[in-house]
Amino acid sequence: MRYTKSRAILCLVALVIVTQLLTRITGTSYYLTQLTMSAYYALVVIGLTVLMGYAGQISIGHAGFFAIGGYLSAALTTHNLIPLAGSPLVQFLGRLGVLVRGQDIYGEQLLTVTPWAACLAAILVAALIAFLLGIPVLKLKGHYLAMATLGFGTIIYRIALASDYFGEADGISEVPGFTLLPGVAGLPPLVVNGDFDSRVQNYYIAWGVLIIGMVLLLNLIDSRVGRALRSIHGSEEAAEAAGVDTARCKLQVFVLSAVYAALAGVLLTHYNGGLGPSEASVMKSVRYVALVAVGGMANLWGALVMGAGLTFLSLRGVFGSFDDAVFGAILILVMLFAPDGILSLRLNGLRTCLKRESTDR
């Protein structure tokens, strides 16, 4: 089992490298931009897969966690703290070394939170919200759980849309790059940003993060806790009878998937240099659910391939103005014909989807 797992990961790494080389040879390196973004979206999808496919808890609000990550990180790294420089909190933060000085395009002095601190804060907040929300929400089942998470996503969307602090309908732009590692010993620094010449580097950062995230999740589902999760999906009653603390397990995985979504939100926001409220919209959440479903529900590899693949096609504009409709159709077709994501059926379902998509166009 472990053997095939590491081999599959190696294949993925090889594929990532080959793809980059191919784009270079064929002079299509502009594809790298969308491939990078797809990797981050796929990160959300694999996190949601563990929650939905393995633990069996639906969430139609994961765009909310993505947005919490993205928005907090963006706001903290762009809002100028100079006017508040005198306040004890800002001074305290300054002493902690999490503030950075800079200049905006007009040469004005800027004082903002460093990306690392902002990223950590954003992820912590997302985890905390997931934790607090999860305690009551995960007691719910079926329609109630679906509606509650949908409601949560909508609230985040409304807040993003209505708050001056988060830029209302315009969102936040001019988010600085995120220096993961400073340049050492002649090596260039590792920065998440949208600069033209760091495109290759960012492609590797994104896929690197995705692959690490994938390895961690693959390990998880194969472990004691992972089996407990899957048993909850199979039968909550039997899982409890086998000594699994189902409430705690569900909460843990809910927080974990929220952290994945928030991390993806942070990184993608720094990569794109900004984000808007549509990232928090219900349609985005539904899209993640669709990607999990088409990946085969309880199938991390399917989720990764479909998450990255379909998102890439969507970002390339292949579906044109039918973009959302395609995801709606995918959802319905998968659920009608291959709800369990059985391998053979899944391939059939996929073929149907692909046919549908091509006729849609």
Add this chain to the structure above:
Amino acid sequence: MLRIRNMEAGYGNLRVLKNISLHVDGGEIVTMIGANGAGKTTLLHTIIGLVRPTRGEVLFLGQDCRRLEARRIVAAGCALVPEGRQVFATMSVEENLILGGHVLQQREGRAAVLRELGHQYELFPVLRERRQQLAGTLSGGEQQMLAMGRALMSRPRLVMMDEPSTGLAPLVVRDIFRVVVRLREEGNTVLLVEQNARAALGIADRGYVLETGRVILQGPAGDLLANRDVQRAYLGREKIA
């Protein structure tokens, strides 16, 4: 009237009934007795089409029932008084009865339903008293009568009853069984599934004993009543010491 041959049925992987053969002729009361989990309810559900047999044949009035939808079998004249009564709790007694007359209305029109309604009120006077009351507020015995009345509203050729005595006081059980006897006098055919073996065999013409999905004994009710093996079917064989 009803003829079942070598039938097998179950849910998913679970084979509840194995190799069942039985028949019910017109005008008789046949009882099917057996302990919990012997497959009695599954048998009735298979006859009425709620469960599909995996093997064998089910003939009702010479018609093959295996592929028919439940409501078609009901329309053909086979009625089931389900276990646990299953009355429409939020609807009035009269509404329950009228709904039971659904197939009669389609067959013979509204007037026939009203006539039949009168007949049920005569059979179960207590239902007439409570015609406007919500069915969910009736006592257990009254609900059982309502469930029987509802099934009889379709003027069925064969009435099947699933454990009508469960959870009822002995006096009420006696009333219910009296009605069953009266049904036969009126020319009806009854297939009665019971756990209360003594009472059921007391009124039936013939009986079958079901044990873990198989018919292990059959014969005239009187013979079964006297049979030591019937007791065995309920209390298990004695340890061979």
Add this chain to the structure above:
Amino acid sequence: MLELERIHKYFGGLHAVNDVSFRVETGSIKAVIGPNGAGKTTLFNLIAGNLAPSSGVIRFVGREIQGMKPHRIAALGMARTFQNIKLFHGMTALESVMVGRHVRSRAGFLAGMLHLPSTWREERQIRDRAMELLELLEIAEFAHVEATSLAFGQQRCVEMARALAMEPRLLLLDEPAAGLNIYETAEVARLITRIRDMGITVLLVEHDMSLVMDISDEIVVLSFGEKIAEDVPRAIQQNPEVIRIYLGEDEEAA
């Protein structure tokens, strides 16, 4: 081992369990029987923690467990099987049994994600133990088959193996022979006796009377939520009250 003291359970107006008390002695096989709706399953759910009793005390290995969550009771050493087999969809037979080792292992969330060496060692032990149990129940050849796709009798074995993997002190069996044929039932009877001989106390609900009479040390009879008899099998068979509720009242006598 297990002690029920004046247990009552009401559902709305329904008195589902009425003043039931009995004890299960360590190392014995005890059976609960009774007609439909007698409250047997409710009683099981009360013991396993799926329901909380309206009043009364349940003691297990010296601790009061009424109202405790099922997983905590399980951790104290109580395992159960279900009437309508509850296996985990999408997991192999081996994995299902490995879930049973949950309470006997420790690896947490992060350890699982990082696959630390200690986790890895523990994982191997879990796997070995689960495999042993599958061998014990003679279904090792299906270890890597999805459990829900197995034949019915084999599914019961997987469920039983899962329960045994918990190394329980008390095993609750809810109709272990339901849906099995005569030979399989005999097999189950043999297995239950073996489990008892392994030192595990057994409490079962069963409809197959011959099974119950053959293997139990003591029998409790329930009717309408009340305990009407508790005795050894031979005495239960002779008990007029029990015969009455099983065969029903005589028309004339009533």
Add this chain to the structure above:
Amino acid sequence: MTADLFFQYLFAGITYGIMYAIVAIGFNIIYNTTGIINFAQGEFVMLGGMIAISLLHFVPLPLAVAGGVVITMLVGALIEILFIRWLDNPSVLRMIIITIGLSILIREAALHIWGESIRSLPYFYGNEITTITLGPVRISPQVLWVLGVCGIVVLLLSVFFKVTPLGREMRACAANRRAAILCGINARNMVTFSFMLSAGIGALAGCVMSPITYTQYDSGTPLAIKGFTVAILGGLGNSMGAVAAGILLGIIEAYSISFVPLAFQDAISITILLIILFVRPHGLFGSGEAARLKEF
């Protein structure tokens, strides 16, 4: 707050509230016969309005509204027959996802047919500035139309379910599906009817509200969330509870404008939904007991 304003808000609240109640009743009808929450319920409201607006180019207003309702009913029936009828015992998760998918498809179809522009039916009587003075308040006659039509719908529905054979059979299916089948009732057709019925009343509500709230391709989802809130608040399956809960939510929303920025208004109903789900999932007016004795 002046008395005048107080009554204005009150009327606005009741108007919106009864609208939510109609959506909630749509949820209830389908839920009662199938146990499914139809996430595409809001789209029926949008479709009704949109179709009527388009028909208005060819026929007079009453016919356009009737057309909108009838066509939406057909869409509802079609959806049930194509996507739901033939599924054997589907899981709740599966049904949720399918109906969400449907709502997206309907919305996207509407986007392609009608575009992103905001449309509306004309006022049924008078225009935007026509008002009627009722004691201390001046209200638009359309508000009376909304109240009247929705009130009549609720009334007709209860008569339909009480008196007609079809209504009785649908109630029977809701009360006990298996027993209904044993009475010879075609339970599957009842499900189709329930989809048609809830599509129809949703569409009607969409028409009468259109002059006030306007209609846009994506106006369904927010309505669905509020309708669901109301359905839960009133006790799932309980339509009289839905009316009370709808008016309550409408009034809360209306008055909340004085306390919270308009943009957060939606967040209020969702917060109420979340709180209700956590605290009293069987609704404000239902008890656990009554939830079992479902009542239209």
